[in-house]
Amino acid sequence: MTGMSLGSTAKRYIRNTWLFPRHIGHIxxxxxxxxxxxxxxxxxxxxxxxxxxxxxFFKDRVKKHFGADWPVSKEKARQDITxxxxxxxxxxxxxxxxxxxxxxxxxxDPNNFLDEVARILRPGGHLLLSVPFLxxxxxxxxxxxxxxxxGLRNLLDRHGFEVIAVWERGHWWAVVLGSFIPQALFxxxxxxxxxxxxxxxxxxxxxxxxxxxIGYFMDHVIKPNSKYTLGxxxxxxxxx
Numbered sequence: 001m002t003g004m005s006l007g008s009t010a011k012r013y014i015r016n017t018w019l020f021p022r023h024i025g026h027i028x029x030x031x032x033x034x035x036x037x038x039x040x041x042x043x044x045x046x047x048x049x050x051x052x053x054x055x056x057f058f059k060d061r062v063k064k065h066f067g068a069d070w071p072v073s074k075e076k077a078r079q080d081i082t083x084x085x086x087x088x089x090x091x092x093x094x095x096x097x098x099x100x101x102x103x104x105x106x107x108x109d110p111n112n113f114l115d116e117v118a119r120i121l122r123p124g125g126h127l128l129l130s131v132p133f134l135x136x137x138x139x140x141x142x143x144x145x146x147x148x149x150x151g152l153r154n155l156l157d158r159h160g161f162e163v164i165a166v167w168e169r170g171h172w173w174a175v176v177l178g179s180f181i182p183q184a185l186f187x188x189x190x191x192x193x194x195x196x197x198x199x200x201x202x203x204x205x206x207x208x209x210x211x212x213x214i215g216y217f218m219d220h221v222i223k224p225n226s227k228y229t230l231g232x233x234x235x236x237x238x239x240x
Contacts, residue, residue: 014205017209018208018209018212018213019205019206019208019209020208021182021183021185021186021208021212022179022182022183023209023212024170024174024178024179024182024212024215024216024230025135025169025170025179025230025231027216028169028170028174028230028231029101029102029130029169029231030053030054031169032130032167032169032233033054033057033099033101033128033130033233034054034057035167035233036099036128036165036233036235037054037057037058037061037128038061039097039126039128039164039165039235040058040061040062040097040099040126040128041061041062041096041097041126042062042063042095042096042097042122042125043062043063043064043066043094043095043096043097044058044062044064044065044066044095044096044097044098044099045066045068045088045090045094045095045097045098045099045120046065046066046067046068046099046100047068047069047085047088047098047099047100047103047113047117048068048069048085048100048101048102048103048106049067049068049069049077049078049079049099050069050071050076050077050078051076051077051078052065052067052078054099054101058099062096062097066080066081066095067079067080067081068080068081068082068083068085068088069082069083070082070083070084070085085100085103085107085113085116086107086109086112086113086116087112087116088116088117088119088120090120091120092119092120093119093120093121093122093123094120094122095120095121095122095125096121096122096124096125096126097121097125097126097127097128098117098120098121098125098126098127098128098129099128100113100117100127100128100129100130101129101130102130102131102132102231104129104131104145104147105131105132105143105144105145105146105147106139106142106143106144107144107145108144110145110155111155111159114155114156114159114161115159117159118159118160118161118238121238122238123238123239123240124237124238124240125237125238126235126236126237126238127156127161127234127235127236127237127238128233128234128235129152129233129234129235129236130169130231130232130233130234131146131147131152131231131232131234132146132230132231133146133147133148133229133230133231133232134146134175134179134228134229134230134231135179135230135231136179136183147232149166149232152232152234153166156234156236160238160239161236161237161238161239162236162237162239163234163235163236164235164236164237165234165235166232166233166234166235167232167233168224168226168229168230168231168232169229169230169231169232169233170215170216170219170229170230170231171219171224171225171226171228171229172219172224172225172227172228173214173215173216173217173218173219173222173224174215174216174219174229174230175215175228175229175230176215176228177211177212177214177215177218178211178212178214178215178216178219179212179215179230181208181211182207182208182211182212185204185207185208185211186201186204186205186208188200188204189201189203189204
């Protein structure tokens with residue numbers, strides 16, 4: 001999280017609560033993966049799997065769930081195979097489903113990645129892919145890209161995929177109230193004078209939670225503006 005730091009114990013405690021300044025993004029991601037899981041079948045390869053936070057959504061839908069990652073430390077991932085996403089150690093047509101969440105923005109050449117995904121997917125197989133849009137920089141310096149819906153559609157088409165479903169992860173209220181404001185407040189608190197930092201952080205965390213909750217609620221009661229979103233989830237099928 002850019003410019004943000006908490007004690008490790010405190011961070012673990014708040015990470016899965018609305019107090020965490022990016023929790024609204026996690027909520028929309030889980031909803032997106034759960035929705036996309038309906039397209040999963042056969043052998044699934046989870047590229048950039050991390051700690052496999054979405055594995056439970058697929059346990060009754062796929063025969064096997066392989067995790068592939070190249071973490072910077074052992075604590076960052078629970079992979080079956082350690083590999084570069086641009087040089088996957090799988091045979092041609094090895095899988096019916098590929099899952100990749102919030103990975104493409106960290107790859108120097110997304111084209112190589114999509115070439116590899118097309119190679120390991122069987123014709124008719126599904127790619128379940130998420131990318132951020134109006135999200136802050138993260139995991140710097142390896143944060144290279146933000147994709148519009150149309151840019152990613154074009155990339156997928158050129159690599160042999162047909163997009164069959166796409167949805168936004170949140171809308172205007174999630175972006176402004178649920179993301180920009182909490183992260184701005186939290187960054188301000190943790191960059192304040194060291195003497196006052198704990199007090200300022202405790203002061204802004206409830207405001208972060210309230211802003212995110214209001215943003216999430218408003219997203220569902222007011223007609224959304226689709227030009228603003230935290231990110232996109234795509235489901236694409238490998239052409240025959």
